[in-house]
Amino acid sequence: SKVYFSEPENLPQMDFYTPLFSDTGTPVAVIKGQLRLNRLWDLIAEVKLGKSGFAYVVDEEGRLIAHPNFNLVLAGPNFSDRPTITALLSGLGDSQELNHTYINEKNVEVVSSGLNIPHLNWIVVVEQPIREAYNQLYVFIRLVKTAFDKPVNIPFRVEKSRTNAY
Numbered sequence: 001s002k003v004y005f006s007e008p009e010n011l012p013q014m015d016f017y018t019p020l021f022s023d024t025g026t027p028v029a030v031i032k033g034q035l036r037l038n039r040l041w042d043l044i045a046e047v048k049l050g051k052s053g054f055a056y057v058v059d060e061e062g063r064l065i066a067h068p069n070f071n072l073v074l075a076g077p078n079f080s081d082r083p084t085i086t087a088l089l090s091g092l093g094d095s096q097e098l099n100h101t102y103i104n105e106k107n108v109e110v111v112s113s114g115l116n117i118p119h120l121n122w123i124v125v126v127e128q129p130i131r132e133a134y135n136q137l138y139v140f141i142r143l144v145k146t147a148f149d150k151p152v153n154i155p156f157r158v159e160k161s162r163t164n165a166y
Contacts, residue, residue, distance in 0.1 A: 053128030
């Protein structure tokens with residue numbers, strides 16, 4: 001089934017159905033199972049990208065189903081308007097080519113990438129603040145700028161040609 005939020009805990013879960021067949025192949029019953037996705041929350045909370053980057057999961061409609069901030073999941077936001085999720089939901093682009101920037105729910109500019117999870121129609125997104133993601137690049141640029149902003153003194157020696165006059 002699609003992910004839905006149970007009552008009264010408001011926890012995301014899914015239902016699974018499996019038919020049971022007789023020896024002759026006739027369906028005789030259906031077994032239903034429920035899977036709560038709170039373990040998925042634990043796994044997602046463990047994903048770290050640098051100092052403050054993280055991962056989250058949305059369903060096929062862009063609804064948040066796993067995030068390191070459990071209260072955000074319980075609030076039930078829909079992130080389908082985020083560029084990475086929009087592209088993956090619409091089938092545009094390969095996850096290897098998807099890198100987008102946007103302002104997240106904390107009002108922080110982030111860079112993100114995502115991946116479709118086949119058979120579940122979920123999307124895993126990783127996002128990291130732009131400043132953190134590009135920090136090494138900024139350090140390198142400052143280093144190069146500092147090195148080339150100063151005059152370069154190359155030591156060299158000029159020798160007078162010695163000729164003997166006869």
